[in-house]
Amino acid sequence: MNENNGKSFRFSTRLHLRVLTGLKASNIEELLELIKNVPGSSIYYHTHHFLQQHQYLSPEPPNDFAHWITSALNEEVLGEKIASIDTIKFPTIRDLRNEIIRTIEGCIKENPRIKLRFASPDKTFHFIKSTSFILPTDYVAKNLEDFLEILKKITPDSIYFHMFEARLRLDMETNDFSFWLGTSLSEVELAGKLASLDPYTYTMEDLRKRIIEIVEERLKNAKN
Amino acid sequence: MQRIDKYEQVVGKSKIDELKMLAGYLKGKVIQHINSTAMGGGVAEILSKINPLMQELGVNTQWDVIKGTPDFFDVTKSIHNALHGKEAIITEDMWKVFNDVSSMNIREMNLYGDIMFIHDPQPIALIKRKSRMKNSKWIWRCHVDVSGPDKDVWGFLEKFVNKYDAAVFSSAHFAHKMKARQVLISPSIDPFSDKNRELTQKEMDAVLNKYKIDPQRKPLVCQISRYDALKDPVGVIEAYKLVKKYVDCQLLLVGNRATDDPEGDKIYKQVLEAKGDDPDITALMVEDIPSEINTFQRVSDVIVQKSIREGFALTVSEALWKGKPVVASNVGGIPLQIKHKYSGMLCHTIEGAAFSIKQLLNAPEYARRLGENGREHIKQNFLLTRHIREYMLLFLSLYSNKDVVTL
Numbered sequence: 001m002n003e004n005n006g007k008s009f010r011f012s013t014r015l016h017l018r019v020l021t022g023l024k025a026s027n028i029e030e031l032l033e034l035i036k037n038v039p040g041s042s043i044y045y046h047t048h049h050f051l052q053q054h055q056y057l058s059p060e061p062p063n064d065f066a067h068w069i070t071s072a073l074n075e076e077v078l079g080e081k082i083a084s085i086d087t088i089k090f091p092t093i094r095d096l097r098n099e100i101i102r103t104i105e106g107c108i109k110e111n112p113r114i115k116l117r118f119a120s121p122d123k124t125f126h127f128i129k130s131t132s133f134i135l136p137t138d139y140v141a142k143n144l145e146d147f148l149e150i151l152k153k154i155t156p157d158s159i160y161f162h163m164f165e166a167r168l169r170l171d172m173e174t175n176d177f178s179f180w181l182g183t184s185l186s187e188v189e190l191a192g193k194l195a196s197l198d199p200y201t202y203t204m205e206d207l208r209k210r211i212i213e214i215v216e217e218r219l220k221n222a223k224n
Numbered sequence: 225m226q227r228i229d230k231y232e233q234v235v236g237k238s239k240i241d242e243l244k245m246l247a248g249y250l251k252g253k254v255i256q257h258i259n260s261t262a263m264g265g266g267v268a269e270i271l272s273k274i275n276p277l278m279q280e281l282g283v284n285t286q287w288d289v290i291k292g293t294p295d296f297f298d299v300t301k302s303i304h305n306a307l308h309g310k311e312a313i314i315t316e317d318m319w320k321v322f323n324d325v326s327s328m329n330i331r332e333m334n335l336y337g338d339i340m341f342i343h344d345p346q347p348i349a350l351i352k353r354k355s356r357m358k359n360s361k362w363i364w365r366c367h368v369d370v371s372g373p374d375k376d377v378w379g380f381l382e383k384f385v386n387k388y389d390a391a392v393f394s395s396a397h398f399a400h401k402m403k404a405r406q407v408l409i410s411p412s413i414d415p416f417s418d419k420n421r422e423l424t425q426k427e428m429d430a431v432l433n434k435y436k437i438d439p440q441r442k443p444l445v446c447q448i449s450r451y452d453a454l455k456d457p458v459g460v461i462e463a464y465k466l467v468k469k470y471v472d473c474q475l476l477l478v479g480n481r482a483t484d485d486p487e488g489d490k491i492y493k494q495v496l497e498a499k500g501d502d503p504d505i506t507a508l509m510v511e512d513i514p515s516e517i518n519t520f521q522r523v524s525d526v527i528v529q530k531s532i533r534e535g536f537a538l539t540v541s542e543a544l545w546k547g548k549p550v551v552a553s554n555v556g557g558i559p560l561q562i563k564h565k566y567s568g569m570l571c572h573t574i575e576g577a578a579f580s581i582k583q584l585l586n587a588p589e590y591a592r593r594l595g596e597n598g599r600e601h602i603k604q605n606f607l608l609t610r611h612i613r614e615y616m617l618l619f620l621s622l623y624s625n626k627d628v629v630t631l
Contacts (some may be wrong), residue, residue, distance in 0.1 A: 013242060017617040020399035020406035028357060041627040122554065126396035133617055134247055134630045155238040 004121070007184045009147065009176075011154055014161035016130045018045070023127040026119050028073060032104050032154060034127055040073040040093040042129035047096060048164060049130065051204065062200060063087075064125075065100060072119035077106040088198050093168060132165065144185060144222075147177075148215045156204035163199045163207065175199075177211070190218045227416075228280050234415050235609050243609065246616040247281035248562045249631055255619065256337030257287040260300065260346035264480065265450075266411065266538050267367050273414045273608055274615070283616070290333065290347045296325040301487060303381075306374035307345070307455055308533040314377065323349070339619055345362060348384045361622040364388040364404075367411070369533045369556040371397040389622050394536040395557045407618055410560060411536045412611035413545055413602070418514035420545055423522060431519040435508060439523040442504065443473040445583050446524035448517055451479040451491040451509065454533045458552075459574050461498045461505065463530065466578035471585045472527050474504040476519050480512040521546050526584045526591065530577050531555055541606045544568065545600030549591035551580040561606065567598035590604060 009166035021042060025031040035043065046064035063083050070079030081103050092098040108114055119125065139154060141147040151159075172179065174195045182191035193214050199207050232240050257275065259267050271287055278285040292300070299318045308311040326349035335353050340362045342350055354362050365387055370378065370393070378400075385391050386403040393399060399406050413420055432438065445464060449455035457477050461594060464475040477495060479488070492509050499505045521527060527543035527550045534556030541561055543550045550568040552558045562568035569580035584591040620629065 015242070015246075015613060015617055017614060018408035018623055020393060020396055020408050022399045022401040022406060024399075039627065122397070124397070126399055128396055129627065131617075131621055131626075132628045133620065135242070136631075137241075137245075155236070155237060155242060157242075158238075220246065 007142060008198055009141045009180045009184070011141070011150055011158050012161055013135050013136045014156040015116055015133045015135065015157060015167050016049075017133070018049075019129050019131055021127045021129055025125040025127075026121075027117060028069070028075070028078075028104065028108065028114050031125055032101065032108070035065070035085070035097065035100055035104070038127050040097070040131055041131070042127050043097045044093050045099070045128050045130035046167070047100075048168075049128075049198070051073065051160065051164065054150070068119070068123070068125045072123035073114070073117040075107075075114055075117060078104065078114065081107065086198075087200050091173070098166075117190075134161065144181075144187065144190075144215065144219060147181075148212065151208065151212055151215065157206065159208055159211070160204060187218070190214065225279050228277050230416055231607075231609050234603070235607065239609055239613075243281055243613055243616070244612065246284050246620070247278070250283050250616060250619055253284065253338045253619065254336060254340045255283060255285045255341055256335065257285065257341045257343065258290060258333075258335075258347045259287075259294060259343035260290055260297075260349060265318055266535070267506055269538075270411055270611070271343075273417060274612055277608070277612060278615075281612070286337065288333065290325075290329045290350075291319075292325055292346065295321050297346075303345050303377055304368060306377035307368045307370050307381075309372040309374065310454065310533070311375070312374065319380075326350075333338065339363065339622065342388075344368060345381055348381060349389045351384050354387060361390075361619075362388045362453075363390050363392060363618065363622070365392045366398065367394065367535045368434065369395070369398060369535055370400070371395070371556075377481040389616060390618065392618065397556075403510050407621070409611070409614045409618065410557060410606060411538055411541075412606050412608045413538060413541045414608045415545065419518050420542055421518070422512075423515065423518055427515060428519045428523060431516045432523065434516075435506070437476060437506060437520075437523070439525075439631075443471065443530060444476060444523060445473055445526045445581055445585075446476040446478065446498040447528040447530065448478045448539050449529065449531070451488045451495060453487070453491055454531060456530045456532050457491065457495045457507075458498045459532075460528055460530050460577070461495065463528070463574045463577040463581060463606045464505065466575065466586070467581045468504070471582055473525075473581075473585060475506070476520060476524070477505070477507040478510060478517065479508070480510055517542075518546075521548060524548060526551060526581050528577060528581065529553065530560070530571070530574075534558055537561070540568075541602050544595070545602045547592075547599045549584045550598065551577050551584065553577075561601065562598065563601075566594070567601050568594055 023034050025034055050062040066079045066083035069075050069082060085099055139150040141150050166172050166176040178191040178195040181187040228240060233350055236481050257271055261268050275285045275287050299322045302312040302314050330350055330352050340360055343365045346366050351362055354360060384400060388404050391404045392407045392409050394410055396408055447460045451457060495507050499507055521543055527548045529537055529540050529552035533555050536557030540552050540558055551571055552562055552568040554572055564568055564570040571577040571580055
């Protein structure tokens with residue numbers, strides 16, 4: 001969480017521990033049933049861990065449900081539909097969960113044959129949930145110049161926390177950076193630019209680069 | 225310079241600062257690790273790396289070893305095999321040996337941790353001391369593949385596991401429906417250990433001369449694993465024989481002997497029989513000298529890990545960290561490390577392993593790309609610093625039951 005002390009922004013970081021639920025699915029109906037009932041922290045984990053774990057390009061879609069439906073059940077169409085869910089559009093995990101449920105139910109209705117597919121035992125889907133630890137760092141920005149310098153050296157986990165977790169899991173309306181820039185520095189336009197990024201389509205390092213570019217551009221314009 | 229600061233060169237300063245911060249929250253707590261052997265095997269190796277670094281970070285971490293008799297280790301080897309799903313007969317007399325030695329350790333060991341960290345089945349019964357250690361937290365760390373265990377043996381152990389505050393597994397496939405909280409933590413490798421650091425040509429030449437291995441002579445395929453049926457060294461020889469029909473190569477098998485594994489000699493004998501008089505197969509039974517293992521990995525063209533069951537398979541992480549193309553079975557923690565045809569090759573059979581080895585020997589550029597991707601994946605996810613971070617988070621999690629913990 002950002003600690004607003006007057007106009008300052010303290011960077012936090014988020015570290016996570018993976019907790020095994022012991023719940024597993026071998027076919028689409030079992031998966032659907034568990035998606036409806038597992039804790040929100042499990043839906044969060046399976047739709048977000050990829051972003052932190054694979055901070056470089058990799059051939060898998062950034063969503064465990066999509067990956068499993070495609071690779072273990074060989075249902076490429078449904079897998080693609082789940083992979084294409086526009087995660088950034090959903091303000092809460094509950095909304096995201098409902099969209100996944102709606103997509104799977106729609107596909108089963110259209111194509112009931114999907115229910116006949118079973119994953120081999122070594123490809124069973126295991127539900128994991130995430131326990132997050134939020135730690136304040138020593139980095140505090142008092143103005144846009146500080147903000148830019150800190151952005152260059154903080155961990156990807158810190159960027160991840162402020163851009164993803166604060167918004168989605170802690171029920172904030174926008175990402176932390178945009179909130180602080182807009183409310184404390186009155187940088188409404190810059191805040192809007194960061195809020196309009198779709199962070200789910202970047203690797204973490206590319207996202208860092210893009211945010212830096214946007215802030216640098218703003219500072220350059222301010223000087224001119 | 226402290227040892228921990230060296231890791232900045234690999235993972236960056238901010239990651240190390242994070243570890244220092246986490247350690248601060250554990251001030252005043254004593255962590256006591258307990259396992260069955262101080263040397264040999266992956267558990268001892270990882271503890272000998274993690275503990276000094278954690279101590280440097282300011283966490284009071286201690287490590288003690290249970291006492292055991294040879295027949296106790298025979299029983300725990302059978303338990304190990306049964307957990308892997310292999311047929312194993314454990315008689316009432318054998319359970320008695322297990323219980324007697326456990327009782328002796330429960331009675332005599334000096335247990336003093338605020339957090340007791342018990343590794344694998346051998347010391348599992350120590351949990352009986354929990355009720356006498358007020359406010360202590362207990363973790364059972366399972367390094368074994370328990371995805372398809374013998375039900376009776378698992379049932380016996382589960383009664384102990386459920387008394388722990390948390391059980392830690394290396395793969396989601398090992399999770400069970402049970403009372404204890406289950407945490408997923410992958411093992412890791414140390415980039416600066418003798419097993420993984422960069423070596424000079426002179427250092428490598430000394431090892432190659434000692435064992436009379438010439439990697440220039442023919443492409444070198446290698447498996448490094450202790451001689452254990454579950455590592456399928458005989459299967460590797462069969463795969464090599466299939467490859468050999470089309471690609472003239474040599475095979476190097478390297479294994480050591482762990483003090484808690486009495487089966488090694490038997491399997492080594494089977495390997496020598498399967499090898500026969502083929503001059504292109506070398507099967508070494510060596511002491512676990514890390515720089516030698518490092519050399520064998522670095523001079524290999526393809527590294528194989530054709531295990532039937534695995535815990536995590538640190539040998540795969542080590543090979544990938546060296547940028548080597550790896551052919552490995554799709555078991556245990558291996559698919560967490562290798563995405564098929566992206567950061568290595570996964571196989572299910574001897575024939576499948578042979579096909580992939582052939583492909584990699586014939587396409588060195590493709591093999592190089594797989595190796596590069598593999599190294600990056602290990603750097604991001606399986607280095608020691610990540611492991612230390614997750615252990616510290618695990619310790620902190622014992623004092624909270626929330627999904628989001630603000631420190």
